[in-house]
Amino acid sequence: MRTTRTDLGAPRHGIPRRIRPFNCGILAQWANLKRLNNISRIQNKWRRANCKLKIINKLRHTDRYQNIEFLAMRSFKEYEGREQTYLKHFFLEHYLERVIYNIGSKWKAFTYIDGFSGPWKSDDVDYHDTSFFIASQKLSSAAEGLRKNGKEINIKCLFIEKTRTAFESLKEYTESIDGLEATAINGRFENLIPDIINYIGSSFSFVFIDPTGWTGFSLEKIQPILRLRGEVLINFMYDHINRFIGTTDLSEKSFEDLFGDKKWKARFENLLRNHGDRENAILKLYSDRLKETGNYKYIAFTKILNPKKDRSYFYLINCGKNLKGLLEFREVEQKLFEEQNLVRKSLKHSKQIEESKQSELFGPSETLTKPGLMEEERKVQLAWGKAWLADLINISNTLTMDQILSQALEFPLIWKKDVDNWIFDWASKNHISIQNSTPREKTLKAKHTIKKIKNIND
Template sequence: MQVPAQYQGREQSYLKHRVLKEYLLAWGHKLGSLAQHRRVRLCYVDGFAGPWQANDAALADTSIAIGLDALEAAASTWHDKGYPIDVDAYFVEKDPHAFANLQRFIEGRTGRVRTQAFPGEFGTHVGNIRRLLDGDPGFIFVDPTGWKGAAMRFIAPLLADSRQRDVLVNVMFDHINRFKDDPRHFLREQMREFFGLADRDMPAALSEEELFALYRRQLKEQCGVEYAADLAIPHPTVERTKFRLVVGGNSPAVLEVFRDAERKVIGAEAASVRDQAALRAKEEKTGQLTLLAAPPATDSRYESLHARALAQAPRDVLARLATKNSLEFRKLWPELLEAHHVTRPELGKLVWKMYKEGTIRILNLKPDERSVKDDHVLATRTSV
């Protein structure tokens, strides 16, 4: 897999756009399937639209085009089968020059998705966009340059009127990490706003994991979503996190789709993306061409999180079952996917292995069944 030339030097954006595309495609297809029963309208909000650092004249390397293409695919799939589906996309951009480009782009576009762009600050348009969403299913993308303007109190109203709304927030870890403990008053205030902490100050010296646990918890509490999970986009050439994408929503499918996208993009594709970035950096430094060896199958940063998750998950399964007499698998897997960097099929295999080893029981297993299913009732070996 070759990283498109427009993304050279900002491979983290490529990975972000790949996750956005994978998630939106699955989201659009899934929610679009409602059109089989009734007329459906899906809404998309890109609150920090850009274009920003675009190198492609057709904006192919921006969330604007990537989002619209994914929505277009979902709309066409269901429309072409004869089902009634409408898709509306709303964009907000503060920078006047970028806004003019955005406006020109959407005006020149044809397709099924209806588009509207608003100039100015995301926060000032929230009330109006909330009315436009009108209780319909939606996907809200929040991708600020740093943290300013992306206060949690701006996100909450857009998730308020339907349980079929997901949010994807790009939390700029490398920026936030530099300023999160800065004592200056205006920065304390901005952090509180971003994390939705009202009068409370940010706890001091949080580690990366603690910081994201706080953000996920706040997203659930302040925006009323049932589930929140994150994935880490690595720096292209250095062993650290560049930013994390945090997803929130009310359906367990949110977690299923998110962890699938993580495995595909951050696990498999990132290995090759980071290999190419490292090679380019080396060539720029030495001026010599280097041959590209086969990259590893999985990126090392994802692999360590994934390995840790596979080791920890059986303990969590047992701990959860210990608090209940028995529990359906459908009640168990969402909370495990929320906490761990594993996919649902992987978790299913792991639980089946626990059953085969005799660590847990499946109370309603039928003789011909060979894998764990949602309606299977799980119990520890000793529960009555």
């Protein structure tokens, strides 16, 4: 039996990273035995999890359980110290489900690509806290659900990981997957673009780019992926980028790659002058460059905060080519919004209890009822968004709902229900009329056209 030195250091074997030379031999044998046991355990776990999801899918089609949501991922309590990852996985799981159900009615083949798969800082021997586990489980259950509705779809997954040790674990996992075609590749994402394009073929693709920093996915190199008909979800590591952008000449080339533009700095400074706000300027620059490079109709982003501080950690950015995708993105943002509030309030509350050491006296304190940072941000966005839409209607006279939504929903924390409410409110005050609508309609649809009668906010 042979095992490599790097295997020994992998945290999932439960062996400390630093091993003294004299006990290496014994530990090597022990680790290898444990590793072999783990492979069959992972296979069994996968089968059990799959079996559970099959039961869940059956239940889902009964009246009693149809409104209950079943998630492949763990609760946030099991992501202690990395709640931001929990929220990222929460978003991925919910959004992926919507994408697959939407495209399942039109497409016969779907490919999921995870360009930066990990495992990375996983605390779970069965990888329940990794994006590759969550995505594969979700895709497997979605395929089953679609099949039940008479829609046969061929789903395959490609997982890419640069680091050798992480790749070994990833490979073990992909080999244990049943019922889905899954492949793992050891390499750098941006060097594998032709292989990825080849693997996707003519299927609909969903590419998840989840790096640890801002390198490894240069805009120029990933352009062929951005030009596909599918969707791309990028984890934009804002906090890191903000700390390093424009600081040294050394990092300048890496930002040139990120933005795919030699003149990014002049453009950034210009945006800074116009927006005044560094965060908005960085996001606007990257969104504009994505739009230009991939010919996208819209770019939408949503924020994940540092769980313990009142500042942005990263953004999940979605690049899409149809309005349905944008609507779904904001629907999932609503769920994320609630979840993020809950996680942050719960962390704050626990911290207060710990600091005061008087849990019983504390009760459901102000922390739980006071609006959180995201709630405050949404209030500001809503006030701003309503004024923006009023201006747009005032100058355009006539607009279709498609035209309104494809612009309004690009702004974070503005949802379709908000746009509907504003329009119904203005219609009730005779500022506008809603063409092609009946009095019973409670939500607006693509067929509706908004016509100005008199200036809003007169």
